[in-house]
Amino acid sequence: MNHGVPHDGVPHRTAPGGGGPRSHSGGSGTVPSGAAPGGAAPEDGAAPGGPPRDAAPGRTPLLSVRDLRVTLRERGGTAVPAVRGLSFDVHPGEVVALVGESGAGKSLTARAVLGLAPHGAQVAGSVLLDGQELVGARPSVLRSVRGRRMSLVPQDALTVLSPVHTVGAQLVRAVRSVRGTGRARAWEEAVAALDRVGIPDAARRAHAYPHEFSGGMRQRAVIAMATVNRPDVVFADEPTTALDPVMQARVLELLCGLSGQTGTSVVLVTHDLGVVGGHADRVVVVYAGRHVESGPVDRVLTDPRAPYTAGLLAALPPREARDRRLPAIAGSPPSPTSLPQGCAFAPRCPLAATRCRAHEPSPVVAGEPGRLVSCHRWQDLPDPARSLFADVP
Numbered sequence: 001m002n003h004g005v006p007h008d009g010v011p012h013r014t015a016p017g018g019g020g021p022r023s024h025s026g027g028s029g030t031v032p033s034g035a036a037p038g039g040a041a042p043e044d045g046a047a048p049g050g051p052p053r054d055a056a057p058g059r060t061p062l063l064s065v066r067d068l069r070v071t072l073r074e075r076g077g078t079a080v081p082a083v084r085g086l087s088f089d090v091h092p093g094e095v096v097a098l099v100g101e102s103g104a105g106k107s108l109t110a111r112a113v114l115g116l117a118p119h120g121a122q123v124a125g126s127v128l129l130d131g132q133e134l135v136g137a138r139p140s141v142l143r144s145v146r147g148r149r150m151s152l153v154p155q156d157a158l159t160v161l162s163p164v165h166t167v168g169a170q171l172v173r174a175v176r177s178v179r180g181t182g183r184a185r186a187w188e189e190a191v192a193a194l195d196r197v198g199i200p201d202a203a204r205r206a207h208a209y210p211h212e213f214s215g216g217m218r219q220r221a222v223i224a225m226a227t228v229n230r231p232d233v234v235f236a237d238e239p240t241t242a243l244d245p246v247m248q249a250r251v252l253e254l255l256c257g258l259s260g261q262t263g264t265s266v267v268l269v270t271h272d273l274g275v276v277g278g279h280a281d282r283v284v285v286v287y288a289g290r291h292v293e294s295g296p297v298d299r300v301l302t303d304p305r306a307p308y309t310a311g312l313l314a315a316l317p318p319r320e321a322r323d324r325r326l327p328a329i330a331g332s333p334p335s336p337t338s339l340p341q342g343c344a345f346a347p348r349c350p351l352a353a354t355r356c357r358a359h360e361p362s363p364v365v366a367g368e369p370g371r372l373v374s375c376h377r378w379q380d381l382p383d384p385a386r387s388l389f390a391d392v393p
């Protein structure tokens with residue numbers, strides 16, 4: 001399956017702010033809207049009764065996902081509510097990390113936004129790209145958006161590259177299929193894309209086949225495929241899982257640096273809260289298909305407001321003591337087909353109270369602008385919050 005569909009055709013945007021270091025103020029609004037089923041929140045977030053926004057007022061998001069619901073069907077017809085009312089915004093040039101354990105619904109969210117949900121999946125809610133509604137849009141519209149404005153570096157990224165064509169030829173095809181550019185111009189674009197992702201001697205390497213690239217270089221080539229047409233938004237689904245730590249860091253720097261180079265926004269999908277610090281502007285933590293917490297990365301990492309985020313942080317290995325036993329969150333996430341009543345995290349949460357087991361929490365502003373939390377007990381967290389999990393075996 002080739003989902004790392006490259007793009008373009010769109011006029012290239014200029015890089016906002018000249019690509020300096022990530023700004024942690026006034027980033028995107030990551031707006032969960034489990035509280036407001038049924039539709040898009042207003043752009044300015046000011047309408048009474050709508051879900052709270054955590055964006056700086058007045059900023060218009062490039063991509064606005066509202067109350068996204070993805071329901072799959074198991075064989076036998078059982079409904080699998082894998083994404084349950086997730087909302088977030090992505091602003092131009094911004095890096096937003098979508099973080100959660102395996103099965104949280106991150107990949108499905110990315111695929112649904114791109115119109116690539118699995119066959120038979122029901123997608124509801126709203127996905128606005130520059131004001132254009134993509135949920136329910138015709139396949140031709142979705143293909144054109146994927147070709148020009150949004151792209152995906154899929155989890156199985158290396159399958160994107162065909163073994164029987166040179167890397168350059170594949171990039172040329174990607175450029176021509178979207179922009180209709182002449183061959184010579186497309187080749188220049190291909191080499192430029194390889195150069196941008198740090199492939200040394202790109203003009204020569206473009207003639208190589210994927211098997212002649214190292215693993216790290218292949219990963220870069222896949223990113224080049226996803227960015228050769230300079231889309232507005234790139235979704236990168238676990239882009240570093242198969243790489244060693246040094247290469248992981250390089251690929252993340254590369255992806256997130258793209259926002260500075262080309263103005264591309266990046267949605268980084270990862271299970272590893274540890275990789276988002278220093279790379280993303282904002283983070284959206286997801287559990288069982290729902291919003292848990294969102295806000296500027298530095299604030300969420302240092303001062304989490306949800307017990308689940310605190311548990312993820314407690315489980316991160318500290319650099320200085322990698323062999324130390326780490327506190328883990330007891331138990332495992334629920335299956336979407338057997339969700340508990342109330343907060344889906346309650347069975348694993350040391351702070352869970354009666355109301356947590358009865359009512360699923362909705363997002364509320366968590367004490368400071370730009371932060372939202374979906375937890376009944378966020379104000380009861382100990383300090384530091386991660387100490388909640390210190391004694392868990």
Ligand SMILES: Nc1ncnc2c1ncn2[C@@H]1O[C@H](COP(=O)(O)OP(=O)(O)OP(=O)(O)O)[C@@H](O)[C@H]1O
Nearest residue numbers: 072080082101102103104105106107108109118336
């Ligand atoms: N095609 C499918 N049919 C049935 N269930 C599915 C399908 N794809 C995903 N699921 C289920 O939907 C839930 C969310 O899956 P998803 O792949 O989005 O999770 P994730 O957060 O990306 O995790 P991972 O990092 O492991 O991929 C999981 O419980 C998964 O088993």
